[in-house]
Amino acid sequence: MTQARIWPVGEEMAAVLSRLHITCFDPLPETPWSKTAMRTILRMPGTRGYVIGEAREAPRGLLIGRETAEDAEILTVCVAPDVRRHGLARDLFAAFLADIAPDARLVLEVAVDNDGAIRLYESLGFQEIGRRPAYYGGGGTRVDALVLARTPEPSNT
Numbered sequence: 001m002t003q004a005r006i007w008p009v010g011e012e013m014a015a016v017l018s019r020l021h022i023t024c025f026d027p028l029p030e031t032p033w034s035k036t037a038m039r040t041i042l043r044m045p046g047t048r049g050y051v052i053g054e055a056r057e058a059p060r061g062l063l064i065g066r067e068t069a070e071d072a073e074i075l076t077v078c079v080a081p082d083v084r085r086h087g088l089a090r091d092l093f094a095a096f097l098a099d100i101a102p103d104a105r106l107v108l109e110v111a112v113d114n115d116g117a118i119r120l121y122e123s124l125g126f127q128e129i130g131r132r133p134a135y136y137g138g139g140g141t142r143v144d145a146l147v148l149a150r151t152p153e154p155s156n157t
C-alpha cells in the first residue's frame, strides 16, 4: 500500500463496510456484521466510523467506536489480510483517539485466542480488566472474551 489515508464514514458506507468485515473475520469466531447490522450500529448516538486505504470507496481497514458520557469503546476493528502488519490498525486507533475526549477510558473485547489482536492492543497500552465466558462463536464452539481497557496517562500540564 503506497499512500494510506483515513476517512470518517457513516451509514452510507454500510454495504462496503460489511463486505470488508466479512473478508477480515472469515476464519475467526467473531460473527461478521451484515449491511443491516452495520447501518444500525453506525446510526447509534456517539458512534464514529473510520476507513483506511488508498480510496474511500475501496477501504482496506475499518474501525467503529463509540463515545458515551462515561467512556469510549471499540465496537470493531479490522484490516484486510493482505495489508496487515503495515500499521493500518494503529493509524485507525490514532484517528479515533484524536476525536474522543483526551481523558476518556477506552474499552474493548477480544477473543482469548485472537493473539494478533491482543498483541496490537497491548502495544497500544490496553490492559485486561475482565473476562466474559463463552462470548464469541456459534455452532458448538464458544470462546471467552477478554475485556481490555486503556486509561490515558494523567496530564502534567
Ligand SMILES: CC(C)(COP(=O)(O)OP(=O)(O)OC[C@H]1O[C@@H](n2cnc3c(N)ncnc32)[C@H](O)[C@@H]1OP(=O)(O)O)[C@@H](O)C(=O)NCCC(=O)NCCS
Pocket: 024, 025, 028, 030, 077, 078, 079, 080, 083, 084, 085, 086, 087, 088, 089, 090, 091, 109, 110, 111, 114, 115, 116, 117, 119, 120, 121, 123
Ligand atoms: C488485529 C488486526 C486489526 C491488526 O491490524 P494490522 O493493521 O495488521 O495491525 P498493525 O499493523 O497496525 O499492528 C500494530 C502492532 O500491533 C501488533 N500486532 C498486530 N498484528 C499482530 C500479529 N498478527 N501478531 C503479533 N503482533 C501483532 C504489533 O506490535 C504491530 O506492530 P509491528 O508490526 O510494528 O510489530 C488485523 O490482524 C485483523 O483485522 N485481524 C482480524 C480481525 C480482528 O481480529 N479484529 C480484532 C477483533 S477484537
